[in-house]
Amino acid sequence: xxxxxxxxxxxxxKKLRTALTFLSIFVxxxxxxxxxxxxxxxxxxxxxxxxxxxxxxxxxxxxxxxxESYLARIEAIPGVAAVCHQTWFSGIYQDPKNFFxxxxxxxxxxxAMFPEFVxxxxxxxxxxxxxxxxxxxxxxxNRFHWKIGDRIPLRSPxxxxxVGQAQWEFDIVGIYDGAKKGTDTSQFFFRYDYFEEARQxxxxxxxxxxxxIANPDQAAQIAAKIDGEFANSPYETKTEPEGAFAQGFAQxxxxxxxxxxxxxxxxxxxxxxxxxxxxxxxxxxxxxELGVLKALGxxxxxxxxxxxxxxxxxxxxxxxxxxxxxxxxxxxGNPVPSLLPVFYLPANSLLGGSALAAALGLAAGALPAWQAxxxxxxxxxxxxx
Amino acid sequence: MNPSPQxxxxxxxxxxxxxxxxxxxxxxxxxxxxxxxxxxxxxxxxSGSGKSTLLNLIxxxxxxxxxxxxxGDDRVDQLNDRQLAAWRARHIGFVFQxxxxxxxxxxxxxxxLPLLLTGLNKAERRQHVQAALEAVGLANRSKHFPRTxxxxxxxxxxxxxxxxxxPTVLLCDEPTGDLDRKAGDExxxxxxxxxxxxxxxxxxxxxxxxxxxxxxxxxxxxxxxLSDQPSA
Numbered sequence: 001x002x003x004x005x006x007x008x009x010x011x012x013x014k015k016l017r018t019a020l021t022f023l024s025i026f027v028x029x030x031x032x033x034x035x036x037x038x039x040x041x042x043x044x045x046x047x048x049x050x051x052x053x054x055x056x057x058x059x060x061x062x063x064x065x066x067x068e069s070y071l072a073r074i075e076a077i078p079g080v081a082a083v084c085h086q087t088w089f090s091g092i093y094q095d096p097k098n099f100f101x102x103x104x105x106x107x108x109x110x111x112a113m114f115p116e117f118v119x120x121x122x123x124x125x126x127x128x129x130x131x132x133x134x135x136x137x138x139x140x141x142n143r144f145h146w147k148i149g150d151r152i153p154l155r156s157p158x159x160x161x162x163v164g165q166a167q168w169e170f171d172i173v174g175i176y177d178g179a180k181k182g183t184d185t186s187q188f189f190f191r192y193d194y195f196e197e198a199r200q201x202x203x204x205x206x207x208x209x210x211x212x213i214a215n216p217d218q219a220a221q222i223a224a225k226i227d228g229e230f231a232n233s234p235y236e237t238k239t240e241p242e243g244a245f246a247q248g249f250a251q252x253x254x255x256x257x258x259x260x261x262x263x264x265x266x267x268x269x270x271x272x273x274x275x276x277x278x279x280x281x282x283x284x285x286x287x288x289e290l291g292v293l294k295a296l297g298x299x300x301x302x303x304x305x306x307x308x309x310x311x312x313x314x315x316x317x318x319x320x321x322x323x324x325x326x327x328x329x330x331x332x333g334n335p336v337p338s339l340l341p342v343f344y345l346p347a348n349s350l351l352g353g354s355a356l357a358a359a360l361g362l363a364a365g366a367l368p369a370w371q372a373x374x375x376x377x378x379x380x381x382x383x384x385x
Numbered sequence: 386m387n388p389s390p391q392x393x394x395x396x397x398x399x400x401x402x403x404x405x406x407x408x409x410x411x412x413x414x415x416x417x418x419x420x421x422x423x424x425x426x427x428x429x430x431x432s433g434s435g436k437s438t439l440l441n442l443i444x445x446x447x448x449x450x451x452x453x454x455x456x457g458d459d460r461v462d463q464l465n466d467r468q469l470a471a472w473r474a475r476h477i478g479f480v481f482q483x484x485x486x487x488x489x490x491x492x493x494x495x496x497x498l499p500l501l502l503t504g505l506n507k508a509e510r511r512q513h514v515q516a517a518l519e520a521v522g523l524a525n526r527s528k529h530f531p532r533t534x535x536x537x538x539x540x541x542x543x544x545x546x547x548x549x550x551x552p553t554v555l556l557c558d559e560p561t562g563d564l565d566r567k568a569g570d571e572x573x574x575x576x577x578x579x580x581x582x583x584x585x586x587x588x589x590x591x592x593x594x595x596x597x598x599x600x601x602x603x604x605x606x607x608x609x610x611l612s613d614q615p616s617a
Binding site: 295299 | 437438441444446447466467470471472473474475479481485487488489490494498499501502507510546
């Protein structure tokens, strides 16, 4: 603590240069924070995926449907504990820009399959009792100010409208929350039996099946058995772990993680050069001052640590400041809920960012600190004089 | 019969040669010097005569090639880097020609620097700093930054920094070299006071006969050798 004024003196020696270096690091880490939140948002399905869940979809593509009758055949395969299905409904609420995922499901089986969607018992019962009942996630309910009892009209470009109706109508019977941070609470689920009865085409067809397996270690074998069961049929399947399915879904718009790492890597390399140059310049300018400190009795390792601390202080102040502002902005709300249902800065990004800031400080200060440590006092004083 | 007093600074057969590329430049050759406790010694000589090199050897900033440098009970030439740093902090006060204050620190923070290496707490450090600044007549300028002080005042802060740990020896390298006559005289008077009233042992390198006249003894260094008379 007693060396803090000395550290501070080094930082404020050239205020403009310190401020510009601070700003460049600040902006870089703010970017890092936003990219961390974006990566989390795009990978939310992957990180939340159940280890014991498989997805069975049409072998050709996700938009091809499968017969609902497959459910019983999948259930009969040894090692399968439970099965339910979902179908992409693509319902539009008032305007296409009000996008949120919506799907018909089998309420009881669905809630048992996805315990991460937390619904109170009264709402569960109401859903089972209400044919047009739907449950909606907290994020979407808040977004449109929906509450239980509201009737929600949706138009579906895929499924048309029920006979005698101008659009699909659902009664909200429950609002679910996520069991943990990162659970997608933007989705809207309604009853499959109502959907099946009311739709005009592809009756008896569903989008995909979710399968719970008894032993996650046997995932590959069971997936192979499921696909084998339907091989050479008009509706061949592709079965994969839920995480891989979600990843494949996210990668439809590119390998975001790789792109992100490339951007972050380029930014940080540049910042490292800027900060390293700043520190080197600062040490060069202070040759005589460092010589004086040594003459007064500061040992070589102390001078090394002082220079390193100074470098780390700029990096940590800039880094943590940037991350902090990113966290504040991200926490204040999701700017694009229709595109990114989950949007938050995860703790591991904050911790990783802080560690990266410290590493940046150490890397940028290492060479100047080494030079300062090896400085000969008589040479330093002569150069300063 | 009392035994004769031992010198505080005892330099014996010290040689120092600098090497630049393949060239060897001998600076000090088999040099001997003894300075008694409480003495105010002026070290004079032409540029390049090795005055500053000798001062650096006494202050543990450099090591001799051969010979011994003993200050009190310590063989300075035999200490390693870490021991030397700690020894300097305890025993040596440096006063530089160009003051060498840290521009971003106030006068009192500059004076406090050597105390950061001691075990004193904040209140004790403040007390020592105040006493040192009072001793140089700058107690009322403690919050000022170096750029707002005159050259003479900056050198006083430099002297306060040098004496704040109550070192064994004060080493002054041209302390008036960057000052006008009036400010220089004030600094020399201050050094004399520290020597006479506080018993500080002072070794001062200077070109200026006016400055050396304030010392209790003058030695001359030329071509690496010491004498009591200036060379012709």
